[in-house]
Amino acid sequence: MSSSSPDDAQTPITTATYGSWKSPITADIVSGASKRLGGTTVDSRGRLVLLESRPNESGRGVLVLQGETPIDITPKDFAVRTLTQEYGGGAFQISSDDTLVFSNYKDQRLYKQHITDKDSSPKPITPDYGAPAVTYADGVFDSRFNRFVTVREDGRQDRSNPITTIVEVNLSGETLEEPKVLVSGNDFYAFPRLDPKCERLAWIEWSHPNMPWDKAELWVGYISESGKIDKRVCVAGCDPKYVESPTEPKWSSRGELFFVTDKKNGFWNIHKWIESTNELVSVYPLDGEFAKPLWVFGTNSYEIIECSEEKNIIACSYRQKGKSYLGIVDDSQGSCSLLDIALTDFDSITLGNQCLYVEGASAVLPPSVARVTLDQHKMKALSSEIVWSSSPDVLKYEAFFSVPELIEFPTEVPGQNAYAYFYPPTNPLYNASMEEKPPLLVKSHGGPTAESRGSLNLNIQYWTSRGWAFVDVNYGGSTGYGRDYRERLLRRWGIVDVDDCCGCAKYLVSSGKADVKRLCISGGSAGGYTTLAALAFRDVFKAGASLYGVADLKMLKEEGHKFESRYIDNLVGDEKDFYERSPINFVDKFSCPIILFQGLEDKVVTPDQSRKIYKALKEKGLPVALVEYEGEQHGFRKAENIKYTLEQQMVFFARVVGGFKVADDITPLRIDNFDP
Secondary structure (H helix, E strand, C coil), X not given: CCCCCCCXXXXXXXXXXXXXXXXXXXXXXXXXXXXXXXXEEECCCCCEEEEEEEHXXXXXEEEEECCCXXXXXXXXXXXXXXXXXXXXXXXXXXXXCCEEEEEECCCCCEEEEECCCXXXXXXXXXXXXXXXXXXXXEEEEECCCCEEEEEEEECXXXXXXXXXXXXXXXXXXXXXXXXXXXXXXXXXXXXXXXXXXXXXXXXXXXXXXXXXXXXXEEEEXXXXXXXXXXXXXXXXXXXXXXXXXXXXXXXXXXXXXXXXXXXXXXXXXXXXXXXXXXXXXXXXXXXXXXXXXXXXXXXXXXXXXXXXXXXXXXXXXXXXXXXXXEEEEECCCCEEEECCCCCCEEEEEEECCCEEEEEEECCCCCCEEEEEEECCCCCCEEEEEEEEECCCCHHXXXXXXXXXXXXXXXXXXXXXXXXXXXXXXXXXXXXXXXXXXXXXXXXXXXXXXXXXXXXXXXXXXXXXCCCCEEEEEECCCCCCCCHXXXXXXXXXCCCHHHHHHHHHHHHHHHCCCCCHHHEEEEEXXXXXXXXXXXXXXXXXXXXXXXXXXXXXXXXXXXXCCHHHCCXXXXXXXXXXXXXXXXXXXXXXXXXXXXXXXXXXXXXXXXXXXXXXXXXXXXXXXXXXXXXXXXXXXXXXXXXXXXXXXXXXXXXXXXXXXXXXXXXXXXXXXXXXXXXX
């Protein structure tokens, strides 16, 4: 379970207990090195513009114009980020004349800036309401009426139940005007997209109790001479014979509408709308996922490279059985030509000049952007190069990287399997005795409608390079495997996910890859709930870590934000289920140490959740610790907090179940009912 460095055969290898190995991948490197990518686009000259979140600037979002010398577009007293639906996304847009509109984090107002003018400072284009009660996301420019069409979430009347609409923001006036509503009446909206002549607007909408991946609708509205929508037609999602979740509408340069839906085969496939007959045509049918669940705004899973009466050429990425593929689809041939580049796990795609900018990663490359140059027929990749990296310095640690193995394991349901990525302990300077099995950390991802991907994650490498085995579980309910797999969790959250995480751990023990006495589990948000539920209702793990996790399902339902306020109705069931699956109601069933981490500004999982379980476990006499962070929301963005969380988890597990001392010099926090 250890590897030797290929570069230095003479390096002495030390035999030491798993978990005690010394690694150059420190918590400082993990927390400070990784910038987050918040979206990409191109300017009028085809140059790449991207949004990066910088941990060393407290997570500030900065737009950067890429080139030989990258240039920060965002002034230092601004930060690009929207809080629409809490998770944000789609926080900026650039027009064909290089006008930038972005959402500013502090006040959540929209600002306009000209990126080609060095002296251009951002000017607000939406009113100041005195507090960031109104947010905007996922906007597009309307050149016909010189306006910005965007999703607005308006919490002025009720912060807990804001009104979501599609509005127009005037770009020509010198005075600030109240945005005018274009589309309203439903609970949620996303992806407002204008055709090339700005005569038709497509959008996605959905209503409670559905999430957008459960059931949604795609509409097209026809824009009158006055700029209002005077007629509309439902393109997808309104047929009562089918349950579908259309997403990512996009107009071609010829004015044809493309989008992704899972109508017939249960997988998100690309379709084209035949407007004259209001019919849909599947562009390339496949049991693969060409889109992701709509947790954040502004995703871009495909680009229309070329369109004509004879054919459409579309760059796309898709997921199939735990693997990512990048390809070019020719709908006239019904073919998909796969592109082979250094990245193997793909996210958004942006069309440049004779090239694609592809966001992705691989088992040895951190989240990156690759420029893929296409041949004259736009069907093959001539070359590719990494033009942006979240962690450009990490490749020097490649010898310490654990490469994931995609595993398939049996579930509690006969004939059903689930999936995970297993990372063995890897360090070229160490091995362990043949008799010892490594401690195992099981990761339960958030969502729960999300997916773990087998790409380089320094958080994981922090553990494996110190002698831990690590497994990232895609339990039933995860995305990337089609609707049927995703719906395994309906009315069974807290059962299927828990069973699959426990089953995966037991599978690895029986395979000889983990020590049954040192099984630990960790997760954030919904993954934190799975962690707490596994510790309360099963007897598999010896310790756990919950990061802003759910302890009380009823409290989550009552205090949660609008976007997810009905989410768990479908995931859990009736009032009895809510009670019986809430770990807080069964403190007597907990029997092992737990550490909790919580942001004090979290509106998704409020701090009371962590405080409630902490108090109950402390009173029961179990070893427990609670860490609270000022200024953090749902997910930690500040480098110092990312570092502290990682180090304290490691030391906590080592002290309570590991049977070893960590090599790093870390001052452990106090554990109640454990330390004197």
